[in-house]
Amino acid sequence: MTSPTIGHLRVDGATLHYEVRGEGPLLLLIPGGTGGAASFDGVAGHLATGYTVASYDPRGLSRSPLDDPEAEQRVERHADDAFRLLALLSPDAPARVAGCSSGAIVALHLLTTHPERIERVVAHEPPVVEVLPDAAEHRALLARVRDTFHREGLMPAAAVFAAGLRRPADAPKAAELPPELPPEAAARVQRTMADMPYFLGRIVPSFMAYTPDVDRLRALSDRLILAAGADSMGELPYRPAAFLAERFGTPLVHFPGGHTGLSTHPAEFGERLRKVLDA
Structure with missing residues (x-):
């Protein structure tokens, strides 16, 4: 895979690390969790044959430091960061x-x-659980995660969170690195573990409390593709996408794997994404 061109963009309150590959119309990849730009390494090369592919570490993750490490995190500010990248990389x-x-x-x-x-x-x-009829139950989950984090620490809170998503096996098991990992992969795991307190303590509570403008999304649904993992049907992160697709009268597009199909099935995930983008 071709090595990306690395850039840094100064935004309000942070400096973003971003990576660019390929040529063509811009495709901006926005990572979830703590994976950062590296979470798309398995698909970016394939997509770069027809697109200028850009991804980045969201503000507050290891390579995109905050000016104020205690600054409140909001969806709106993170979306403005993405907008700034669009303006930089595809101004016209x-x-x-x-x-x-x-x-x-x-x-x-x-x-x-x-x-x-x-x-x-x-x-x-997108785990926009506030759109669901049982949103109150998921607010209670977030409260349990927060309380466990403060009382018992990161790993117990991560276990509570994973159980609430109905994927307890996905919770991190240990901070130690397997000795057989190649250096680049080991560095990614180290960054992931280092970023977990920020993600679980600052991103999850704010982002999962966010309520999207459903009427606005419906009006723009001709350019919105709601997607979910073929193996995660019925799990919490699957449900908002399915709910909104039904409400908008649009298809729910299934991707290989579950919520983390990007990591577990990168080749198939990238191929599916390419077909959806090119349709």
Whole structure:
């Protein structure tokens, strides 16, 4: 895979690390969780044969430091960061955008606030649980995660969170690195573990409390592709995408794997994403 061109963009309150590959119309990839730009390494090369592919570490992750480490994190500010990247990398033409998990929440807000800059959005399992009829139950989950984090620390809170998503096996098991990992992979795991307190303590509570502008999204649904993992049907992150697709009368597009299909099935995930973007 071709090495990316690395850049840094100064935004309000942070400096963003971003990576660019390929040529063609811009495709901005917005990562979820703690993976950062590296979470798209398995698909970026394939997509770069027809697109200028850009991804980045969201503000507050290891390579995109905050000016104030205690600053409140909001979906709106993260979406403005994505908008700044669009303005930098594709100033004269609208772009395609794909986001996963918390990155898909950012993509939804970006579409509602800057539709003139967006040609198409793929939102893979955005956990916008406030749109669900049982949203109160998920607020209670977030409260349990917060309380466990403060009382017992990171790993117990991560276990509570994973159980609430109905994927307890996905919770991190240990901070130690397997000795057989190659150096680049080991560095990614180290960054992931280092960023977990920020993600679980600052991103999850704010992002999962966010309520999208559903009426605005419905009006823009001709350029919105709601996606979910073929193996995660019925799990919490799957449900908002399915709910919104039904409400808008649009298809729910299934991708290989579950919520983390980008990591577990990168080749198939990238091929599916390419077909959806090119349709």
